[in-house]
Amino acid sequence: MCYRHSMKRLPPTAEGLAAAVDHLRGGGILGMPTETVYGLAASAFDARAVAAIFAAKERPLFDPLIAHVAEADPASAVAPLARLDALGEAACERFAALATCWPGPLTIVLPKRAEVPDLVTAGLPTVAVRMPDHPVAQALLRAFGGPLVAPSANRFGRISPTTVEAVEAELGDRVPFVLDGGPCAIGVESTVVAVDADGAVRLLRPGGVPREALEGLVGAIGLGGSGIEAPGQVESHYAPSKPLTLLPAALDVVTDGALEGPGAVALLRVVGSAEAGRQRLERAGIEVIEAASLSEVGDLSEAARALFATLRRLDEGPAARIVAEPGPGERGLGHAIADRLRRASARARAM
Ligand code: TXA
Ligand code: MG
Numbered sequence: 231m232c233y234r235h236s237m238k239r240l241p242p243t244a245e246g247l248a249a250a251v252d253h254l255r256g257g258g259i260l261g262m263p264t265e266t267v268y269g270l271a272a273s274a275f276d277a278r279a280v281a282a283i284f285a286a287k288e289r290p291l292f293d294p295l296i297a298h299v300a301e302a303d304p305a306s307a308v309a310p311l312a313r314l315d316a317l318g319e320a321a322c323e324r325f326a327a328l329a330t331c332w333p334g335p336l337t338i339v340l341p342k343r344a345e346v347p348d349l350v351t352a353g354l355p356t357v358a359v360r361m362p363d364h365p366v367a368q369a370l371l372r373a374f375g376g377p378l379v380a381p382s383a384n385r386f387g388r389i390s391p392t393t394v395e396a397v398e399a400e401l402g403d404r405v406p407f408v409l410d411g412g413p414c415a416i417g418v419e420s421t422v423v424a425v426d427a428d429g430a431v432r433l434l435r436p437g438g439v440p441r442e443a444l445e446g447l448v449g450a451i452g453l454g455g456s457g458i459e460a461p462g463q464v465e466s467h468y469a470p471s472k473p474l475t476l477l478p479a480a481l482d483v484v485t486d487g488a489l490e491g492p493g494a495v496a497l498l499r500v501v502g503s504a505e506a507g508r509q510r511l512e513r514a515g516i517e518v519i520e521a522a523s524l525s526e527v528g529d530l531s532e533a534a535r536a537l538f539a540t541l542r543r544l545d546e547g548p549a550a551r552i553v554a555e556p557g558p559g560e561r562g563l564g565h566a567i568a569d570r571l572r573r574a575s576a577r578a579r580a581m
Contacts, residue, residue, distance in 0.1 A: 235402025237261070239394060240409045242366040250409050251373045259283050261383045261397040261413020262370060264362040266335045266419050266438050267390040267538065268397045269298070269368075269380025274311065277347040280379055284349070287403045287516065289386040294422070295379040296337050297359050299437040300371035304329035308359050311377055312340035320429030327447040328423065328431070333363035335416050335438025339424035344466065350379055360420050366411035382419060383408075386427040389468055389545070389574075391536045392417050397541075418537035418566040436565040438534070467573040468538070470545035474552040476575040493550030498540060498558030500567055501528040507555070521550045528564040537567055541574065 240246035240260075253260055254272065257279045262271040263433045270287060272279035284291055298309040304326070305314055314322060317340070328338055342357035351357050359377075362368065371378060382390040384400045391397045392414040397405075421437035423444065432452040433441055445451055494517040499507045501523065507523040522540050524533035544552050554575070557567050 235398050237398050237402040237405055238407050240407050242369070242409060242411055246409060247366075247369055247373050250407065253407060254279075254374055254378070257282075258407075259286060259405060259441040261317065261391075261394070261401065261405060261408030262367055262378070262380055263364050263394075263409060263414065264298070264367045264380070265364040265414060266362070266416045267392050267414055268383040268394070268408070268411075269367075269378075270383040270401065271298070271378040271380040273374070274346065274350055274377040274379045275348050280347055280349045283379065283381065286401055287381060287384070287386050289381065291349065292352050293381075293386075294348050294354055294358065295381050296378040296422075297346070297350065297379050298367065298371060299359060299361050299377050300362060301333050301368055304332055304361070307332075307361060310340075311346055311359055313343055313345055314340070316341040317425065317427055317577060318429055321425050321427055324429055324431055324448045324523065325425050328425065328475050329361075330447065331439050331443070332361035332499060333368065334361070335363070335418075335420040336360065336444075337420045337422040337435075337437075338461060339422065340436065341427070358422060364411055364415075366409060382399065387467055387469055389470060390419060390538050390542050392535075396542060413535075413539075415462055415535065416531075417443070417537055417539075418563065418570060421566070422492060436569045438563070438566065440562045441565060442562065467576070468541075468570045469574050469576070470552060471548070472510055472545055473550050474541075474571075474575045476571055477553060477555050479556065493517075494548075495543040495551055495553045496547055496549035497521040498544060498552055498571075499523040500533050500555055500564075500571075501525050501530070511553070516553075518546050520544060524567075528558070530558075530567065534563045534567055537570060 259272045259282050262269045282342040337358045337360040339356045339358045383397045397408045416438045419437045422435040423437040424432045504523040508518045524536045
């Protein structure tokens with residue numbers, strides 16, 4: 231695709247990192263790689279720079295940001311942002327157990343320090359913290375010497391970027407730099423959990439660390455929070471510009487007339503053969519212009535890694551709309567994949 235942008239790629243070299251740090255210290259914002267998706271970074275304690283993130287993304291101010299910290303002992307890494315002393319003993323233990331996933335795709339919501347700007351937390355008494363497991367993100371955080379807030383580097387409600395090219399397509403006309411860290415290895419955002427003062431742990435967003443893995447560390451995890459507490463969890467999110475219809479289940483249940491609506495479709499399968507999927511839909515009388523599988527062999531890590539780039543590609547392709555299979559269920563990374571596809575379909579459902 232050809233579009234005009236003035237975003238400059240910084241290489242992940244000593245010079246590139248130094249330029250990135252200078253820019254951030256001067257109050258600038260830039261695209262940053264992580265192992266999940268690319269983020270749009272600013273100094274967590276610079277309220278003006280944080281405001282520039284919201285403006286560039288056109289993100290509503292009620293949607294709080296994640297602060298990223300460098301690799302170190304988890305308690306000392308969160309100290310500038312969060313108050314572990316406000317947690318009871320059980321909660322401290324759960325935090326320590328969860329933090330064994332760091333560095334990695336897990337975000338932990340903790341009581342915040344007064345020093346954290348309200349803009350970062352959307353006025354909530356808590357702050358979301360994560361230690362990314364990407365060598366370039368780690369190098370940037372260490373060189374910068376403080377926490378960086380970074381929402382996914384897409385315009386609000388759009389598909390998250392997993393390559394520098396996608397960051398350029400989303401924000402190239404309004405953000406001056408992106409630090410090049412190659413394609414993201416995980417491909418879906420971090421899992422977000424809250425640790426309450428009494429030690430309860432709640433899942434606010436499924437993501438790169440499966441819920442089962444967290445339950446192995448801290449026991450049963452409750453679901454969700456109030457709408458106020460996880461305001462970023464708006465329904466329509468990760469949305470392509472074309473309508474996306476999520477099938478109720480696997481393709482074999484699609485019958486004639488099940489997919490009403492005009493025009494040829496692009497088919498997105500999470501696992502299994504793209505060609506078999508195409509044939510199945512065509513037998514039900516649906517014209518399939520393009521078919522893609524996130525993992526022909528059924529590997530959910532491969533599927534997660536391919537999810538957003540494939541959605542982007544189908545969105546740019548010739549089909550009038552996208553039809554997606556929900557995938558093999560809510561286990562492991564399947565939970566995050568199904569969640570993102572459901573949100574991507576929310577706008578079409580609302581229409
Ligand atoms: O993998 C990721 O987490 C990526 C990379 C760049 O690190 N970042 C990311 O950020 O996905 P963002 O802004 O797209 O999503 C942040 C989520 C939002 O859904 C928001 O509601 C939730 O984290 N969040 C942030 N602070 C919170 C808080 N204090 N309480 C509850 N939820 C919070
Ligand atoms: Mg996002």
